Amino acid sequence: MNNIIGYIIIGIGVLFNLFGCIGLLRMPDVYCRLQAATKCVTLGICFVLIGVVVIVGFNPLGVKALICMVFILVTSPTGAHALARGAYKSGVKLWKKSVCDKYKDKESK
Amino acid sequence: MKRFTLFFISYIxxxxLVLPLDLQTLILGFFVALIVALLFGKEFVENYKRLWHIDRLFWFLVYIPVFTYYLILANLDVMYRVLHPDLPxxxxxxxxxxxxxxxxxxSVLCNSIxxxxxxxxxxxxxxxxxIHWLNVKSDDVDLASKEIVEKFEKYLMKVFG
Structure with a gap:
C-alpha cells in the first residue's frame, strides 16, 4: 500500500518537473524562465523526495531524503536570485512587453 | 558560544546524514563540525541566543504550513500560465x-518571495x-509591498523580530 501511495506522489512530482520544463521553453526571457524553473522544479523535487520517504519509511535513507528537501528549499531560491541578479548586472534585457522596470532607476543613479 | 551553537547544529x-551510526563516523563528524565551527563561526547569525527562544521556534512552525500553502499555489499559478495558449x-x-x-x-523573506x-x-x-513579478498588478511601492510581502512579514516579524 505504501508503495502505491509513494509512487503516486513521485508521479505528481515528475509531472511538476515536466511543467517546469515546458515553462522553461515557452517563457520569453531569462527572468520569466527562472520563475518557471525554480518554482516547479523545487516543488517537483520535494514531491519526489516525499514519495521516497513514504516508500522506505523513517529509516536512515528516509531521513537523508528529508534533509535533502530542506537543503533544496534553502538553496534553490538563493541560486535563482543569484542568477537573476547576475543576468541583470551583465546587461540581459527584459522582455520587450515588460510593464515596468524599477531596478533600472537604481542602476542608472 | 556562537561557535559552539554552530558546532552543535552542524554535528546534528x-x-x-550518516545515520547508521558507528564510532568512526561519529569521531570524523566531530572533527568536521569543529572545522566548520572554527572557519564560519564569525559569519553565523548575529544574535545566536535568539535561536533557542521557544516562542520564535513556535512561530516558525506556524510559518511552515503557511509557506507550503503558498508554494503549492505558486506552482498551480505557474502551471496555468505555462499551459495557457496565450501565455498571460x-x-x-x-x-x-x-x-x-x-x-x-x-534572506528568509527573499527566499520565500x-x-x-x-x-x-x-x-x-x-x-x-x-522583485521580478510575472503579473504586475501595481508598480507603486506601497501597493506592491502589500500584495507580495505582507502575507509573510506578519509571521516572520514574530520569528526574527
Whole structure:
C-alpha cells in the first residue's frame, strides 16, 4: 500500500518537473524562465523526495531524503536570485512587453 | 558560544546524514563540525541566543504550513500560465519595502518571495527589495509591498523580530 501511495506522489512530482520544463521553453526571457524553473522544479523535487520517504519509511535513507528537501528549499531560491541578479548586472534585457522596470532607476543613479 | 551553537547544529546535521551510526563516523563528524565551527563561526547569525527562544521556534512552525500553502499555489499559478495558449504574463521589476531588520530575516523573506506565485527577488538594498513579478498588478511601492510581502512579514516579524 505504501508503495502505491509513494509512487503516486513521485508521479505528481515528475509531472511538476515536466511543467517546469515546458515553462522553461515557452517563457520569453531569462527572468520569466527562472520563475518557471525554480518554482516547479523545487516543488517537483520535494514531491519526489516525499514519495521516497513514504516508500522506505523513517529509516536512515528516509531521513537523508528529508534533509535533502530542506537543503533544496534553502538553496534553490538563493541560486535563482543569484542568477537573476547576475543576468541583470551583465546587461540581459527584459522582455520587450515588460510593464515596468524599477531596478533600472537604481542602476542608472 | 556562537561557535559552539554552530558546532552543535552542524554535528546534528552530520549525524542525521550518516545515520547508521558507528564510532568512526561519529569521531570524523566531530572533527568536521569543529572545522566548520572554527572557519564560519564569525559569519553565523548575529544574535545566536535568539535561536533557542521557544516562542520564535513556535512561530516558525506556524510559518511552515503557511509557506507550503503558498508554494503549492505558486506552482498551480505557474502551471496555468505555462499551459495557457496565450501565455498571460505581464512581467516587470517592482520595488517593495520590508519592515524586517535582521539580515537572516531578510534572506528568509527573499527566499520565500522567490518560491511564491509569480515573484522572484532580484536584489536587495537596505530595506528595499527588487522583485521580478510575472503579473504586475501595481508598480507603486506601497501597493506592491502589500500584495507580495505582507502575507509573510506578519509571521516572520514574530520569528526574527
Amino acid at each position: 546535521i552530520w549525524i542525521l 504574463i505581464h512581467p516587470g521589476i517592482v520595488k517593495v519595502k520590508t519592515k524586517l531588520k535582521s539580515r537572516s530575516g531578510r 522567490t518560491l511564491t506565485p509569480g515573484t522572484l527577488s532580484v536584489d536587495i538594498e537596505g530595506e528595499y527589495i527588487y
